[in-house]
Amino acid sequence: MTNIEIRNHPKFKNVYISGSQEYLKLYTKNLDVGKRIYGEKLIIHKDIQYREWDPFRSKLAALILENPITNFLTDNLKCLYLGASSGTTISHLSDIIQSGIIYGVEFSERSIRQLIQNTSKRVNIVPILADARFPESYAKYFFTDIDLIYQDVAQPRQANIAVENCNYYLKNDGILIIAIKSQSIDSIQKSEYIYAQEKKILEKAGYQILESINIHKYAANHIILIAKKAIS
Ligand SMILES: C[S@@+](CC[C@H](N)C(=O)[O-])C[C@H]1O[C@@H](n2cnc3c(N)ncnc32)[C@H](O)[C@@H]1O
The missing domain is CATH 3.30.200.20 (Phosphorylase Kinase; domain 1)
Incomplete structure (x- = not known):
């Protein structure tokens, strides 16, 4: 009680x-x-x-607490989650989307083992042991269009990895959410410069940045970008 x-x-x-x-x-x-x-x-x-x-453990929770304008959590959502780790955020997303589906890509064998143990009863999560830098390598697991790509891989080339996955899997009016940690891209450059570079990569690839949300309050040196393929 x-x-x-x-x-x-x-x-x-x-x-x-x-x-x-x-x-x-x-x-x-x-x-x-x-x-x-x-x-x-x-x-x-x-x-x-x-x-x-917990917004200090999950950047998606931090994003929601910062009141984004875009409503990216639709009923029956089909999501590709890059950097699923051991299941913290993906499990909350699984609670939310219920009859939708989340393909969780993770390249660490240890993390994916924990992910499988943690989420074995959740039928809306498909754990995939793969490297997000090679989107074609997991095409065989997909049987639906993707409405949302959520990326939290803390890697150099984050925006490029996101674009490559979007080009492969995201439906035309789908949404990309990318958590950018400046320190993972370059620990010497100023964060603002790195964020601007990553935004440029998305824009050059034809994505419109709908929102850029600072979540430093919950995760140091992180912003979250919400983007959509620009209609030409
Ligand atoms: C910051 S953690 C993700 C935390 C998770 N999103 C959460 O909130 O529960 C980053 C994860 O991305 C994974 N990762 C990094 N690069 C990757 C890649 N190229 N392909 C797949 N997973 C990757 C790491 O192994 C790590 O588990």
Whole structure:
């Protein structure tokens, strides 16, 4: 039992909130009841189990707390998730999209083992052991168009990797969300310069940056870009 009042997020379906605007906490309904993935709090409210979604552990939660304009979480979403790691964020996305599907690409064998252990009961996650720099190598796993590509690989060439995957898999009006960590691209250059370079790569490849959201409050040297293929 808890006396925390959990309510619907005003914009994102299947995301829940508690507290005042200043101290907002995020939650998702636990699809795998009783299971924790990363030590998150489980809370029962009106007989439903929720998992607290920590913005210091998940950049997608940080993004939602920064109030993006774009609503990228549609019902029945088909998502390609690059850099799935052991399952922190992808598990919340799995709670949210329910009957949609998420293809989670991860190249670390250790992380994918943990991902499989952590999410084995979640039928909407397809874990794929592969390198996101070679999108053609996982084409055989796909049986749907992709509405959203979410990329969090902390790699040099981040924007290029995103574009290559979008060109391969993203449907025409699909959305790309990319978490950019300046330190992973170049630890000497100023962050702002690196962000500008990555944006230029996306724009040159025909993507329109819809939003550029600073999440430094939750993750040092990170911004998140939301982009869409520009209509020509
Ligand atoms: C910052 S962590 C991702 C955290 C995860 N998105 C979350 O919030 O739960 C970056 C992950 O990307 C993976 N990664 C890095 N480069 C990759 C690549 N080229 N292909 C696939 N995975 C990659 C790393 O092994 C690591 O697990």
